Amino acid sequence: MSEPIIVAEDVRVQYGAGVAGVLALDGVSLEVQRGEVMLIVGPSGSGKTTLLQVLGALIQPTSGNVVIGGRNTDALSIKELRRLRLDSFGFVFQLHRLIPTLTAWENVALALDLKGVRGRAAEQRSRELLEELGLSNRADAYPGQMSGGQRQRVAIARACALDPPVILADEPTASLDSTSARQVTQLFCELAERHGRAVVIVTHDTRLMSSADRTVIIEDGRINAASHTPLLPPEASAGARWEN
Numbered sequence: 001m002s003e004p005i006i007v008a009e010d011v012r013v014q015y016g017a018g019v020a021g022v023l024a025l026d027g028v029s030l031e032v033q034r035g036e037v038m039l040i041v042g043p044s045g046s047g048k049t050t051l052l053q054v055l056g057a058l059i060q061p062t063s064g065n066v067v068i069g070g071r072n073t074d075a076l077s078i079k080e081l082r083r084l085r086l087d088s089f090g091f092v093f094q095l096h097r098l099i100p101t102l103t104a105w106e107n108v109a110l111a112l113d114l115k116g117v118r119g120r121a122a123e124q125r126s127r128e129l130l131e132e133l134g135l136s137n138r139a140d141a142y143p144g145q146m147s148g149g150q151r152q153r154v155a156i157a158r159a160c161a162l163d164p165p166v167i168l169a170d171e172p173t174a175s176l177d178s179t180s181a182r183q184v185t186q187l188f189c190e191l192a193e194r195h196g197r198a199v200v201i202v203t204h205d206t207r208l209m210s211s212a213d214r215t216v217i218i219e220d221g222r223i224n225a226a227s228h229t230p231l232l233p234p235e236a237s238a239g240a241r242w243e244n
Helices: 048-055 078-088 104-113 119-132 148-160 178-195 206-211
Strands: 006-015 022-032 037-041 063-068 089-093 166-170 198-202 214-219 222-227
Touching (some): 037 206, 048 198, 078 089, 089 148, 104 148, 119 148, 148 166, 178 206
Parallel strands (some): 166 198
Antiparallel strands (some): 006 063, 214 222
């Protein structure tokens, strides 16, 4: 097995101090492999989003170590952390966060601008990404002219614009219907399988579970169970699974 792209060791994150302090993560250790789709699931307040933010170097742990691409984040300056995030991650959120006054390709091009790719080169790269995601005919459309699933695919294209090795997604299908959710999830699987990207998804959506390589369950800031096979809660019906 290749070296993991992210390694978190005994990570603790505490907000506040004393009696009012909240321990959001309590000794979490986790490895993220290239080419896998990992789900992080658990009840509200369990620490899922905090864990995603730690894995993406958006927040530093109170204690413990996070190594991304062989670099210990604790040893990096603020400037170096920003560069690491830019080089390593694409982020996808529940709300697509597209700019309504820009077309689909222009929204994707915003990410390219962060590395100085502009003009015709940015447009060409953006249109190519949208074509890969089945949106070539919507490249000139504005977000208000697209469906929820189409907008989320544009957001995924934007996350992939700089060719990051890791995609981090926070509830990306929560507001989508079944058809759109399936399309978006298939895209995540293709990103992992075809491009070797690690895809880490925080979700409550049981529809995703049959498509993941691994499901990590977190509760009260601790990992309670992990499996290399998809996990489906007992209360979820067989209809929640998708045919591949």
